[in-house]
Amino acid sequence: MLVSVLEPLIFATIAFYLWGAGGREQTLLYVALGAGLMGMWSATLFGSGGLIQWQRWQRTLELLVAAPPRFLVTALPFTVATASLGLYSVAATLLWGRLLFGVPLAFEHPFLFLLALPATVLALGVLGLVFASTFVFYRHANAFSNLLEYPVWLASGVLVPVSLLPGFVEPLSWALAPTWGVRALRDAAFGGNPLPEIGACLALAVAYLTLAAVAMANFERLARRHATLSLT
Amino acid sequence: MAVIEAEELRRTYRTTTGALRRRTLDVEAVRGVTFAVERGELYGLLGPNGAGKTTIIKVLVTLLLPTAGSARVLGHDVVRDVREVRRRVGFVFGGERGLYERLSGLDNLRYFAELYGVPAREQGRRIAELLDLVGLSGRERERVEGYSRGMRQRLHIARGLMHDPEVLFLDEPTLGLDPVGARELRQTVAGLTEAGKTLLLTTHYMFEADALCDRIAVLSRGRIVAEGTPRALKERVGGGRVIEVEVFGIGEERVDALRAVGGVRSVAVEERGQVQALVVRTDAGVEVTPALLARLAGTTIGRVSYREPTLEDAYVALVEE
Ligand SMILES: Nc1ncnc2c1ncn2[C@@H]1O[C@H](COP(=O)(O)OP(=O)(O)O)[C@@H](O)[C@H]1O
Ligand SMILES: [Mg+2]
Numbered sequence: 017m018l019v020s021v022l023e024p025l026i027f028a029t030i031a032f033y034l035w036g037a038g039g040r041e042q043t044l045l046y047v048a049l050g051a052g053l054m055g056m057w058s059a060t061l062f063g064s065g066g067l068i069q070w071q072r073w074q075r076t077l078e079l080l081v082a083a084p085p086r087f088l089v090t091a092l093p094f095t096v097a098t099a100s101l102g103l104y105s106v107a108a109t110l111l112w113g114r115l116l117f118g119v120p121l122a123f124e125h126p127f128l129f130l131l132a133l134p135a136t137v138l139a140l141g142v143l144g145l146v147f148a149s150t151f152v153f154y155r156h157a158n159a160f161s162n163l164l165e166y167p168v169w170l171a172s173g174v175l176v177p178v179s180l181l182p183g184f185v186e187p188l189s190w191a192l193a194p195t196w197g198v199r200a201l202r203d204a205a206f207g208g209n210p211l212p213e214i215g216a217c218l219a220l221a222v223a224y225l226t227l228a229a230v231a232m233a234n235f236e237r238l239a240r241r242h243a244t245l246s247l248t
Numbered sequence: 249m250a251v252i253e254a255e256e257l258r259r260t261y262r263t264t265t266g267a268l269r270r271r272t273l274d275v276e277a278v279r280g281v282t283f284a285v286e287r288g289e290l291y292g293l294l295g296p297n298g299a300g301k302t303t304i305i306k307v308l309v310t311l312l313l314p315t316a317g318s319a320r321v322l323g324h325d326v327v328r329d330v331r332e333v334r335r336r337v338g339f340v341f342g343g344e345r346g347l348y349e350r351l352s353g354l355d356n357l358r359y360f361a362e363l364y365g366v367p368a369r370e371q372g373r374r375i376a377e378l379l380d381l382v383g384l385s386g387r388e389r390e391r392v393e394g395y396s397r398g399m400r401q402r403l404h405i406a407r408g409l410m411h412d413p414e415v416l417f418l419d420e421p422t423l424g425l426d427p428v429g430a431r432e433l434r435q436t437v438a439g440l441t442e443a444g445k446t447l448l449l450t451t452h453y454m455f456e457a458d459a460l461c462d463r464i465a466v467l468s469r470g471r472i473v474a475e476g477t478p479r480a481l482k483e484r485v486g487g488g489r490v491i492e493v494e495v496f497g498i499g500e501e502r503v504d505a506l507r508a509v510g511g512v513r514s515v516a517v518e519e520r521g522q523v524q525a526l527v528v529r530t531d532a533g534v535e536v537t538p539a540l541l542a543r544l545a546g547t548t549i550g551r552v553s554y555r556e557p558t559l560e561d562a563y564v565a566l567v568e569e
Pocket of ligand 2: 298301302303
């Protein structure tokens, strides 16, 4: 718990020192938004799988799976809620940056910024649903998902611009919600047009939802075949 | 049409052991089980731990796929018509887990009311009814983490009945309850059949099955070894008699010698503190006592008593076979 509260501040501090030395004030805001999204990604990644494991551990997973709605529908509010915990990390990063590093909190398009936030949360939350589906079958899927934290930070450009990375990363980055989320937030902050990126977030959410529906149906069936909905 | 039908149902678990040299092991938990439960019946699956009771229930409520065979609930196949089955059945597993500990009992019920599509304006009334039925009214605003085992179990039942299902599956509902809690719970269960529900209950307590069930299937190592009304099961060993002989230290050969006596159906040895009791089940109308005592010559014998067979005798005889 404490870790999740402090983590975004640690990310932010490191990022400010990395980028902030000699940087313009605008760079600091740019960095702060990236650090915020790093936290949102971590919250989604660990939260959405963790919540399935937690439900399995307290034996509510079977109750939810055997209820009439598709488990996809039952789990969606959980994973979106998990992603929206990432809003804390955005808010904390901005506030921390403001207080300690004097980051200016001036947004060119405050309303579009407020529109970009929920679009980003939604896209990440639905991506979380894809992760959640693997946890329905694999009781130890965290061994795999834990590996995804840093690569996605890199590939989505929240940490360093994707253009600095090898060429093959860029097409990968297009499939990642944080890529478009952080671009939308930055455009809204610095006066670009974030609407295309907000649109990309929504389009990705639809794509993820389709993927999650297929994955969930299959993993649920596998879980029923291999008896992995319960602990023993 | 029967409300619950299982045909040649089988379920095997594959487990792997060993971290480096992985070995797979197949556990045949349910090995060809066939039964049918009629509308309004309270049907009991009675068997010792590991007999396969929970596995059967999980297959019937769509949490496990059968390895072979088929099952239908209200005419809906549990593999093909998953959503139909899920909409129509309620189920409760024994034990204290399966609740959201940090939430109140009321919030637990509200969440499941939502899941089971109870319309918002009916939720309040429905939940109040259920709390009343299971005797939790007045305690619903407390967090579940403070509930006793009995209260948790009753909350589970309220949850299982949320959508007023026609069919309710209860897996060892009195597991771990104190005698008073267990008796209250049995009363609640008995009340449900009066309300016209079809119930499938599992238990490893004989008297519980005897007291509650219309019909019982005795399950042993994944197979049904007997089925019938409690009375019919008693009669299977009944007509006969049970002789109990107290002895002090007796060898396995002696027990085998007793089993060979004509008219003896089975002999079980029960440890009762200092003494052992030989529980000898015999055919009706034969006098075996002299033959028994003759074969026990040379050992110290305590009290000898006679009684009518109970369901427990039927059960022990069946599971031992
Ligand atoms: N998930 C599982 N994996 C492997 N074996 C299992 C699993 N669940 C149950 N078993 C085994 O299957 C058998 C039947 O178990 P179960 O249906 O729980 O019996 P009961 O409910 O009658 O005690 C037991 O031998 C048990 O160890
Ligand atoms: Mg069991």
